[in-house]
Structures are given as C-alpha cells and as structure tokens.
Amino acid sequence: MTVSVNLLGSQREAAQASRIQIPLDRMMRVADVFAYVQEKYPGLSLDQTMVMITVNQSVSSLERILKADDEVSFIPHIGGG
Amino acid sequence: MNILQSIEYNPFSIKGGYSDHILNIDLDTKSILPQKLPPDFKDKFIGGRGYALKLIWDGTTGQTRYDSPENILVMAGGPLCGDPRFPGSGKFIVGTISPLSDTFIDSNIGGHFAPLLKLCGFDALAVSGISDKDVILVIDGDKGTISIAEAPLFGDPDDSGGISYGERLLENYCDSNVDENTAAVTAGIGSCNTRFGIVNSLFYDPRRQRIRTKQAGRGGTGTVMRYKGLRAVIVHSTLSRVKANNPDNMAGVKRSGANLKKLVSQLDSRQLNLGSWGTTGLVEYMNNFHILPVNNFQYGRHEKAEETFAGVFLNRYFNKELPDGCYPGCNLACAKGAEDITLTSGPMEGRKVGIDGPEYETIAAVTCMGIFDPQFVMEYNWYCDEYGLDTISMGVTTSFLMECFQRGYLTLEQTGYDLTWGNMESAGRLLHETAKGIGFGMICGQGVKRAKQWVAEKYAAKTGSDCDEVMKALSAFAMEVKGLEFSMYVTKESLAQQGGYGFALKGPQHDEAWLIFIDQVHREIPTFKMKAEALKWFPLIRTWFNAVGLCKLPWIDVRHPDAAQTDNPAQNLPTLAWYVEYLNSTTGSKKALQDVLNDSERLQLLQKLINLRQGKGTRGNDQIPLRAIGPAFLNEYESRAEYYDEWLREQVGEDNGIPADMEGRHALIMDLRQKAYHKLCDSVYEEKGYTSDAVPLPDTLKRFDLWDEKVESVIKLFSGPEKKQGVDL
Numbered sequence: 024m025t026v027s028v029n030l031l032g033s034q035r036e037a038a039q040a041s042r043i044q045i046p047l048d049r050m051m052r053v054a055d056v057f058a059y060v061q062e063k064y065p066g067l068s069l070d071q072t073m074v075m076i077t078v079n080q081s082v083s084s085l086e087r088i089l090k091a092d093d094e095v096s097f098i099p100h101i102g103g104g
Numbered sequence: 105m106n107i108l109q110s111i112e113y114n115p116f117s118i119k120g121g122y123s124d125h126i127l128n129i130d131l132d133t134k135s136i137l138p139q140k141l142p143p144d145f146k147d148k149f150i151g152g153r154g155y156a157l158k159l160i161w162d163g164t165t166g167q168t169r170y171d172s173p174e175n176i177l178v179m180a181g182g183p184l185c186g187d188p189r190f191p192g193s194g195k196f197i198v199g200t201i202s203p204l205s206d207t208f209i210d211s212n213i214g215g216h217f218a219p220l221l222k223l224c225g226f227d228a229l230a231v232s233g234i235s236d237k238d239v240i241l242v243i244d245g246d247k248g249t250i251s252i253a254e255a256p257l258f259g260d261p262d263d264s265g266g267i268s269y270g271e272r273l274l275e276n277y278c279d280s281n282v283d284e285n286t287a288a289v290t291a292g293i294g295s296c297n298t299r300f301g302i303v304n305s306l307f308y309d310p311r312r313q314r315i316r317t318k319q320a321g322r323g324g325t326g327t328v329m330r331y332k333g334l335r336a337v338i339v340h341s342t343l344s345r346v347k348a349n350n351p352d353n354m355a356g357v358k359r360s361g362a363n364l365k366k367l368v369s370q371l372d373s374r375q376l377n378l379g380s381w382g383t384t385g386l387v388e389y390m391n392n393f394h395i396l397p398v399n400n401f402q403y404g405r406h407e408k409a410e411e412t413f414a415g416v417f418l419n420r421y422f423n424k425e426l427p428d429g430c431y432p433g434c435n436l437a438c439a440k441g442a443e444d445i446t447l448t449s450g451p452m453e454g455r456k457v458g459i460d461g462p463e464y465e466t467i468a469a470v471t472c473m474g475i476f477d478p479q480f481v482m483e484y485n486w487y488c489d490e491y492g493l494d495t496i497s498m499g500v501t502t503s504f505l506m507e508c509f510q511r512g513y514l515t516l517e518q519t520g521y522d523l524t525w526g527n528m529e530s531a532g533r534l535l536h537e538t539a540k541g542i543g544f545g546m547i548c549g550q551g552v553k554r555a556k557q558w559v560a561e562k563y564a565a566k567t568g569s570d571c572d573e574v575m576k577a578l579s580a581f582a583m584e585v586k587g588l589e590f591s592m593y594v595t596k597e598s599l600a601q602q603g604g605y606g607f608a609l610k611g612p613q614h615d616e617a618w619l620i621f622i623d624q625v626h627r628e629i630p631t632f633k634m635k636a637e638a639l640k641w642f643p644l645i646r647t648w649f650n651a652v653g654l655c656k657l658p659w660i661d662v663r664h665p666d667a668a669q670t671d672n673p674a675q676n677l678p679t680l681a682w683y684v685e686y687l688n689s690t691t692g693s694k695k696a697l698q699d700v701l702n703d704s705e706r707l708q709l710l711q712k713l714i715n716l717r718q719g720k721g722t723r724g725n726d727q728i729p730l731r732a733i734g735p736a737f738l739n740e741y742e743s744r745a746e747y748y749d750e751w752l753r754e755q756v757g758e759d760n761g762i763p764a765d766m767e768g769r770h771a772l773i774m775d776l777r778q779k780a781y782h783k784l785c786d787s788v789y790e791e792k793g794y795t796s797d798a799v800p801l802p803d804t805l806k807r808f809d810l811w812d813e814k815v816e817s818v819i820k821l822f823s824g825p826e827k828k829q830g831v832d833l
Contacts, residue, residue: 031388033377068374072665082626099375102660103618104383
C-alpha cells in the first residue's frame, strides 16, 4: 500500500518527476511524508511556511493520518495576479 | 510631421510623487491645456484610477457612452509609479466609459509610459472630444513642447497594427535611436472594429534590444482611443528616474524597496517561480484544481492541458538567458517574451516576430476554446496585441459563439465555418475577421452581451421561439456581467469568487478580488460573514495598487514567511507594511494600512456612484450566469458526478431527501447554489454599508466625504422602499 506525493510546477522540474510513491506505514502522518520528501529531494527546498499542504485536493494539517492511495501535494500560495 | 497644434511649457516639478498637474487635451478643438489641480485633490483621490474616476464623474453624465464626445480617456500612474528602487513601479491605468459595459472601466498596464509622463510634469493625461482626423499626441519634456500632429502613415500593413505602427512611430521620432527615454501608447485596427480594443504600451528593452509591449486589456479602452481619432501618444524625457518622485524620505524608499527585492529574490523561485515562468506557471495549478476554463467554462481541467504548462513555453519559446520585466528595478521580472518566432498562420504568415507573453489569461482564453496548442497560443497572443484586441474578451466571446454553434443556436450559413471546440483553423479565422470587422467577426467584435442578443433575435425569428426565453437560455452560458466578459477562472466551486466577479464594479475581472484558493482550496472563509469580509477587504487593497501606480504581484504572489503567524496569512501583511512605508516615504504622509484602505474605499464608492448613474449599480447588475455558479448543464454535472453528489450530501445530509435520479440531484445542486449566491449578496451589501439593492447608504457616503448635491440626486433615484431587482427566490 502506498500514498503518493503529486509534484507540480517547479517541484516537478526540480525532482524530474510528477509523482512520488511512498510505502504507507501504519499511522503515517502528513508530517512524515513531508519530512521524507524534504530528505530525499533537498532540491525542492520544501518549507512549511511556503506551501499549502493538501490531501486529495483539500487542505490538510501535518497531523492528519494518511490512508492508502491518499494523494498529498505541497502547493505554493497563490494570491491571484 | 504635420503639426496641427502645439504649445511650449516648462515641465512641472515633482514633489512627493506628484506634479499636481494634469494635461487636458480636447480633440474637438485640438486644445492643449495643462491644468493645476486643487491642493486637496490628491488627498481625496490619490492618483491613477482615483484621478480617472473623479475626472469622469465630473466631466460626464448618465447619458455618456464610449463614443460620446464628452467621454474622457484618462491615462494616469500615481504617486508611487516610476521609482526603480521599488519593485513593480512601472504601472498605470487607462480609465474611461467602456464600450462593453457602458460604465467606468480602469484597466492596468505596465511599461514606461506613466513614469515618463510624470517626468514630463503630468500626473495624468485626460483626452476628451473626437478628432476629425487621426492624430498623435507628442509630449516632450526635454524640449518643453506638447503637440497634436496628423497621424503619419508608413505604408500598409504597419499602419494598422498596434505594435508595428508604434515601433515605426518611435523609430521615426527618435531617428532610429530608440531608448528607454521615449515610450508610446497605441491602439491597433481591432480597436476600430470591436468593442474590446486594447491600449498597447510600448517601451524599449535594452536587454532584448527591441521595443516591447504591455497591454491595458480589459473593457475596450483602445476602442475609445481610436474612436476619438487618437492613434498614439508619445512621451519623452531624459530626466533621472531614480530621483523622479522626489520623495520625502529617500532612506525609507530605499529601505522598503530593498526589503521587498530581497524577499522576491529569495523566495519567488521557491514559490510560483514567476521570474522564470511568468504567469504561465498558473496553468498547471488551475488545471489541478478544476479552475482552468475549458470549452467556455464548462470544465476546469483537461487531459491535454499539460501541453500548455509553463515548461513548454520556457523550453520552446522563452529566452532563458535574459532577466525580464516591464520596468527597471523590478526583480520579479515576470514579463516573459520570445524572440524570432515565425508566424505559421494568418495574414502575417512567415514573418518573424518578438512576442511578449503569454500571460496565464491568454493561455486560458485559448483553452477556453478547447485548444491546447502552444504555437497557437503564441500566435494568438501576437495577433491580438498587433490588432489591438483583448485576448480575454476575444477568447470568451469566441467560446460563447462556439457553444451557440454546437448547441444549434447558430448555423454554418450564419458563421461561414465550423465553430467547434478545438478547431484552431476556425478560431484563427474568426480572430482575423473580428479584427478587420468582416464576416462573422462583426458579431464577435460586439462582445458576449451584444452577440447574445443578436443570436437570440436571429434564432427566435428563425424558429418562432419567444426571444426572451431564448435570451434566458443563452444567458446560462454567456459568460459576462455588466457587459464585460469573465476573466479566466472557473468559479463553480468558489462562492467567494462568484462574488468576486459578480460584485466587481467594472465587471468580472479578477483585479478586484481573487479568492479562489482561500475559499475553494484552503476553506479559510467558510461562513457568509467571512466571505463578505474578504469581499470587502481584498478589493480595497487590490484596487489601491491601481491608484498609486504599482504592480500587485510582488505583494500577492510572493508570500512573506512571517505571514503564516498573522491572523490572516492570505493578506500577506508583513509585505504590505513595506508598501505603506514606501507610500509614506514618498509622499510624506503618515498613513497606516487602515488609512490606505479608507482611501481606496472612497474611490470604490465613487465608482459605485458612477455605476448607479450609468444604470449598472444595483443588485440586478451583480447577478452572474448559471455556469459561474455551478454545473449549468447536465454534462457538467456528469463530468464530476461523484464530487457533486458528495457536495450535496454535505449540504443536505444523507437522509434528507436527496433525489435518486441524476437530473433531480443536478437541479437541487443548482437551486442550492443560486440561493447561496443571493444570501452572499445580502451579506456583502451589509458589510459594505449598502442597501439590499446594493445602493450605498447616505451615512456610508458621508463617512468618506463624498456627500454633496450631485451625489444626493443620484442616491435619491434609488431611495424608497427597498426592493430586490431581478431576483426571484
């Protein structure tokens, strides 16, 4: 069982991948996924204050417990030009 | 050059961002009149859009239309435009009575024009009257001359293009040595033949070594310019930009600008990456969240959207080596462009051109037509700029006509060709016809509102249907409010953004409010009260930028890390503090953010008064098409049935009579959505100090020192028992 991290925009360019599959551990939280991506992909320069975290396209906290096939994204803040 | 009228003058000096003078041009009489403004004019009306609002409120009447001689075309920057030590200071607005909406529009535009106009000694240019022949205006601050000349002709096809003509004009004026000290505004042939003509702002880019363009895109300001017979305006000054505003506190200007530049340089590449991608990066995010308009806003996502993501434009078109920008000193530098692109279609096929853009809105205007070809996007961008057409209005009107064609309201006999989704050949052909005012392009060039009327009348006559019923059917997917076409965001799932478009005083342009993410994705404003507060606050600050001559992107699209610790991170208050510091350091004021918001609210109320006077200011004028509210047709519901069924369960509960059939669920969703929008209207009007019919209360107007006999006479027209116009709950 896995969860996936969808990479958009400059994250996709930096990681050279549009999706990262991560094996799902029991009681895995969004924070665990965030830390995993930070460590494995330092080029993304992930910073919690710089992104909005979504799970299945809805904003989420870092404490949320993930389920199989959940999709996590780290979206930059968009204010609308 | 055949000079028709000319004066000599001493350019007025600037202090604290203002010269306190405007330049009045009457094209009826060819008179040139510099005017000193009363001392308190800037205190009340700030600059930029505020000056345009006041001049038009005073100089026009409720009967004024875009083609009336007394209509005024105003170009104005503001006290903060021009200083390269602060990012985004190359902005101005073009304001007038719009050919689309019949009320006030201001459209913001980048480049060197307004900073140079200020160096020539003027806070604003106000053009009234209609010339008997095409003319140009030349303002030369070095020579101390202002001239009206017969518009020169250089030989077809350059004469008809907004870009080509402007390039020839500048080269001619500067003896082929164009540099950053001379700029121009022009309007192309499309402005003569449509209601959505643009004003091009041309400036020299020494890095690209060519003339580049930005556009005042919305509302038909270019149409007004060409109707008046004004072909172009040239401004020239070699005075220093750095000292241009003569600020009250130089150290404060430097500090606030340096702080913002540091933030942008550190964080933009880790956020939206505007410096590399421009606004093309937004396509991917909008597509991800079902916000990218496809097939006339029916859908918000498409499998082919990836072909128009930022990387495609960066790798195939943009010059990666050059930092870009529309004005010196802005390190966000998001004004991307491409060099030596060979046009593969249209009347200029084979020509190599430089293309400035595309912005997100232009790409989305193309996806709205069901087209996902990046070469088409680039060529559409260039042709629209050259012809002088708003890429948004052109795309949305084409999309509307495509849907009319495919739903059977239009025939092949009427259009001349197959208007189906994704048909690039037809879309291109319609673009060229629209610019030239021929064929079916004559209908397209009227914009959605008037094209809808034409389609309805023709269809009703052909089928014997009731015309009003046909109009109602078409209105469900005619994406316009107050006569202006929607800009490029699908609002179905964001009630706040539905309001952002519906309540926008100029019509559905997102420069007043862009609340989609904090509403639809963040869910930060779940209640009507919270949405109403956002729909008051954000328009106030967003339109303030248009009053002072600044670009809002360094504020709104580069998030300060400390914003997360504030009560409302989306307001990005730590960055706004630098803007207030820049304001006070330039003008010598001692304003707090609330004072800035109050200044902007005064201008919003003045614009509301103009709307009321023009018959566009009440609740009925704030209503939006069904498609903007939800899945207007069954196919839209079916495309996201699981999502919509879940939404319905959240709204009414599992056990509360959700219809078993799809049609029933669809109808219930639309009924709930419409009721929610009306409830939002009530909340917003209360928040803004209006009646339930969207008319400002006298106390609201008095609080902002706007109450006088003229204002009272307008408000009296709407006083009496409160009524809700056009609302049928």
